[in-house]
Amino acid sequence: MNRSMTGQYVQKDSVLHKMDARAKLLCFILLLVVMLKAKTVFSYGLAAVTLVAVCALSKLSFSALTSTLSRMTTFLIVIFLMNALFFSTQEAIWKWGIFTLSREGIVQGLHVVAHVVLVLVLSNLLTCTTTPIELTTALEVLLKPLKVFRIPVEMIALVLSVALSFIPTLLQEADTIRKAQIARGARFESRNLIEKARSFLPLILPIFLCAFRRADELSLAMEARGYRGAAKRTKKAKIPLKKSDLLALGICSCICAVQFFL
Amino acid sequence: MTKMSILKRALICAVCIALCVVLPMAFHSIPDAGSILSPMHIPALLCGLVCGPWFGLLCGLAGPLLSSQLTGMPMMAYLPPMMVELAVYGLVAGLMMQFVRTKKSLADVVISMIVAMLVGRIVAGAAKALIFAAGEFTMAMWISSYFVAMIPGIIMHLVAVPALYYALEKAHLIPRRYPKA
Amino acid sequence: MQIQLKQLCLQYDCEGRKSDVLQDIDLQIGRGEFIGIMGRTGCGKTSLVQLMAGLLTPTSGQVLIDGEDINSRHYDKTILRGKLGYVFQYPEYQLFETTVYRDVAFALKYSKLSKKEVEARVRQALEDMGFDFAAIREESPLALSGGEKRRVAIAGVLAAQPEILILDEPIAGLDPQARDAFLKLLKKLHAQGTTILMISHNADALADCAHRLIVINDGKKALDGTVEEVFSHEEVLSQMHLDVSFASRMSKKLALPHSVTYEAFVQNLKAKLGGDAQ
Structure with missing residues (x-):
């Protein structure tokens, strides 16, 4: 059983690796919105340029970033065909039984495939530059507000990090x-x-x-x-976000805002 | 029933989540075991039965999510309905175990898991029909994908989960549900 | 030759980089030999025996058992399963049945033996492992103590009466009494004609039972010969972080004729002391 697991942490010395996991997770969410909001040529352009820039910053190899994609080729083809052939419309280019090939259908299929590809590469970026432990700790911090609803965030974080290890x-x-x-x-x-x-x-x-x-x-x-129970665990002293982290957050928010107007 | 400490239940939940990732990979080399037998259902059900509804829910949510993140299985498109299904398994199995008391632990297990498997499939089907694949998911599709195609898997789960519960009690890894007087 | 390895290589793919686990192993093992395999942790000895058992597939090279290539497409691996028994490290973890009897009989499930023959074999295997058959047969294997579990698991392999028996660290963690009883049983099986390969870090146990020693270092065969020959290279072995037996070390220290087993050492020592007294 030597199959390497995809999306796993790859040790490298890059800005992205050094970034605070909390800020990285927030940036990830912002950029996720950027990717999913892409609809027009310009917005796709913005999403693609952003993604390529972040990839370059990560210093990761092309194969590490696209490892999940190659495994999903068949899946991508299937969802493209599903969208292309089953899109209900009047202006069919070609019709055979239940299959209707239409221009809108093809466009719809391309949209879905493009979104999936963008999101996959983006999530690969996150998991390749952040160790699972960092990620769960960051998640724990960001989910803190849920404690208001009496959700035991610390316990969940403990369970997840033990599961990973x-x-x-x-x-x-x-x-x-x-x-x-x-x-x-x-x-x-x-x-x-x-x-x-x-x-x-x-x-x-x-x-x-x-x-x-x-x-x-x-x-x-x-x-x-x-x-003595998760609730009373002594926490590491709170480390404030660095300037570079705040800068990254700012840039990502700007890109996200721009995307809404494109 | 002597209760396990919350720490122990949390750690059992953690290994069940880990098994959600490990089992499909371990079955990978056996022809079509991974797709037909849905091995991931077993840790989710067992976690609910052993650790209670909330840990069961957590296992059902986190198991498929982690597996999808680490191994690419299940694929993104199937992930949300699967998370709903397994989360309901864990939750309902845990709840049922608190109410069903027949004085025979294996009978409790079997009743609880059957109810959990039914409710989980109903909720997942409803979620698919109303949210994930609104309008495209029909009753016939529900029956074929959640029952007919799953028959080998359902049989295996019905055999494996009680056998596991029995073995774990025997090995003193979980406390006896009805200690001998 | 019963087992032949020809230019056997095994590589693992690790994140695109290839790492050699075993390189160019050539080995001939005759019927009825008792072979000890030594090597520091991670040297590839477990991979080596798993290749012989057909549990791993070599990157290149051949494994021949009774002259047949076990990795060829036409080879029926069920023949190999009947011929070769493999006791894993911590075999107690593979127990799963509801009773000891059923667990030991698991290996015979697909054999064509009658019910009576199965029972006779299970009884024999359990008694060989020092159990009272009637008392243990209906127990749950999961509720036994650690040492008992290990013995039941080994009985599960012995019940198939394999011609070749491979053992991976079978005595690690056994108490001295159980260990001695187990080594005695191995000697008995060997006397009955079973070919035995045993991986162990315990040089004394190997000196006591094995006739030939194979030392693996960094994926290569480093030494291969009789126990006396191999243990005479004490320096080489210690460079590989391996030990010779107590008797071998002491006889060198006391400038006695080289001996590897405890009994031979005691005899030499007595002879020397007796000689001096006269």
């Missing part, structure tokens, strides 16, 4: 268990549905047992080290 270990354990059961002669190709369902138990049961064992050990270790 467990993924590689569990992946390896799952792989070992799969190999061990295959070595014992496990098979998965039964035609009988109940038999087929049962044949997955040798995989699923040990994987869950391992995972729950890990949770059990970690809870003991955390309690032993004096964990």
Whole structure:
């Protein structure tokens, strides 16, 4: 199981990597609006130029930025065709059964595909330049206001960061268990549905047992080290945003505002 | 039923979320297991049953989201209805476990999960028809995509989840629901 | 030759960069050998035995078992599963059935044995691992202690009565008594003709059981020979962060004739002391 996971953090020394994760997340949301608001030639131009500029700042390789795209080619083609062929209109160029090819349909399809591509590259930029831990911490800070509605933001952040840190270990354990059961002669190709369902138990049961064992050990270790509930966790001292972060936020807000008028 | 500490339930929820990412990848090498059997449903249901409705809800929301972010599966277009479906699974499974008490833990589990699986499918179908694919999603599509195409998956979930609950109780990783007198 | 490895290479793709796990391994293993495999953590020894078991596919090179290439398209891997048993590191994590009996019998599920034969084999395997068959058969394997779980899991592999047995660190974490009993069982299986490959960091256990040692270092075969030969290169081994057995080290320190097993060392020491006294 050596498939690399896409959208994962890539270590580089760039402005984007050094940027405060809170500011980066806010900028991301602003730029997301820019990408989704693109409708006219000018607004697409603005979105594309912005995206290319941010990509250049990130110092990331082209392949890292487009890794998710290549995997989604078929999906993109399918959504394009769905939009192009099923757009209901009077001015059909070509008609066959339920399929109606129209100019509006093609334009609509291109819009959807362009939006998906822009958003995917943008979210790749975020996840490639920010470690998952930074991201969850930033999310925790930004979601603070939700506490008004009695949503336990800290608890959610704890759960998410533990979940992220467990993924590689569990992946390896799952792989070992799969190999061990295959070595014992496990098979998965039964035609009988109940038999087929049962044949997955040798995989699923040990994987869950391992995972729950890990949770059990970690809870003991955390309690032993004096964990007293998420609410009373001592927080790192608040670090104010740097000037560069504020500048970036300002630029992104301007671009976002401009986009509304284009 | 002796209750688990909130920390322990939070950590179990965390590993269930991690499993939402790991299981589809682990099943990847087995032909069409990932798409037909929907392995992600199992941790969401189990998290609700074991950790209660709120952690179940969190697992159902965060599991597919993280998986989609890290591995590209499920694809963006399917993500929102799937998050709704799994979140309802976790929530309802947890709620049902608080009310159903038949004195037999496996019976409680099976009843709770069946209700959860039904409600989850109804809510996800309704959400699709009203929000995500408004106007294009029909009753026939709902039945075919959420029931008929899912039969192997549903059978596997019905076999696996009670078996898991039983094994976890046996291994003392979760407290017994009805301790022996 | 029962197992032949020909110019075996294994590479992992890591973020576009290729990293070599194993390079150009050539190896011949005869029927009935007892082989110890040593190497520091991460040297590729587990990958090596997983390639032999057909659980990994080599980047290049061949694995021949009884003369047949196990990675060829025409090879039926179920034959290999029946022939080769593999005890993973921490095998206790693969237990899943409701009773010990069912778990041990899992490997025999697809064999054509009758119910009676299955039961006989399960009984034999559990008794070999030091259990009382009648007392343990209906227990839940998940509720056992750590050491018992490991023994049940190993019994699950032994029940298939494999011709080749591969063990990855089987004695790490066992208490001394269980370890000695287990090594004794391995010797018995070996005497019955089973080919055994055991990965271990425990030089004393390897000296005690194995006849041949293979040392892997940085993905390459570094040393290969009888235990005496390999342990005579103490310097080379210590450069690879590996240990020789206690007997080997002591006999060098005391300038006794080189011996690797504890028994031989004691005998040499007695002879020396007796000789001096006369």
